[in-house]
Amino acid sequence: MSNALKKVLVLNGPNLGRLGKRQPEIYGHTTLKELGAMCVGWGHELGFAVDVRQTNHEGDMVDWLNDAADKEIPVVLNAAAWTHYSYAIYDACAQLTAPLIEVHISEPLERPEVFRHTSVVTPHAAAVVAGKGIDGYREALEVIATKLDKV
Ligand code: DQA
Numbered sequence: 001m002s003n004a005l006k007k008v009l010v011l012n013g014p015n016l017g018r019l020g021k022r023q024p025e026i027y028g029h030t031t032l033k034e035l036g037a038m039c040v041g042w043g044h045e046l047g048f049a050v051d052v053r054q055t056n057h058e059g060d061m062v063d064w065l066n067d068a069a070d071k072e073i074p075v076v077l078n079a080a081a082w083t084h085y086s087y088a089i090y091d092a093c094a095q096l097t098a099p100l101i102e103v104h105i106s107e108p109l110e111r112p113e114v115f116r117h118t119s120v121v122t123p124h125a126a127a128v129v130a131g132k133g134i135d136g137y138r139e140a141l142e143v144i145a146t147k148l149d150k151v
Pocket of ligand 1: 014015078079080104107108
């Protein structure tokens, strides 16, 4: 299998460590730990070794993205609130060479807060998956598999 054991990073930004407790009417009841296990399982089916991380600290996220750029690792990124205003995340995403897929559990474009209607990630993303709940992460991994198979 061409993608056997290829590493993929699934990176989650601020407040996503509280999945399951945080506004479940918007983000659902799945915890980050459960999401991580699902991503590892979905990745395994696609031949990926998935590494799922979450941070509330922007510098950590920039370091992870810089490392992904250096090692040409595909990234599934839910940058959470940083999506909407962080030029450090914009610049880090700009350096990625392997596919970057932007994911949101909710659909920010359909939410009432106008600040959610801007994304600094989208200009650098090969695809955006939003509003599909936790299953969006699975779709994002499938998009990466499709993109890599085309190379
Ligand atoms: C989010 C949407 C963002 O607007 C919000 O700040 C988040 C989560 C989502 O997954 O739906 O923290 O990225």
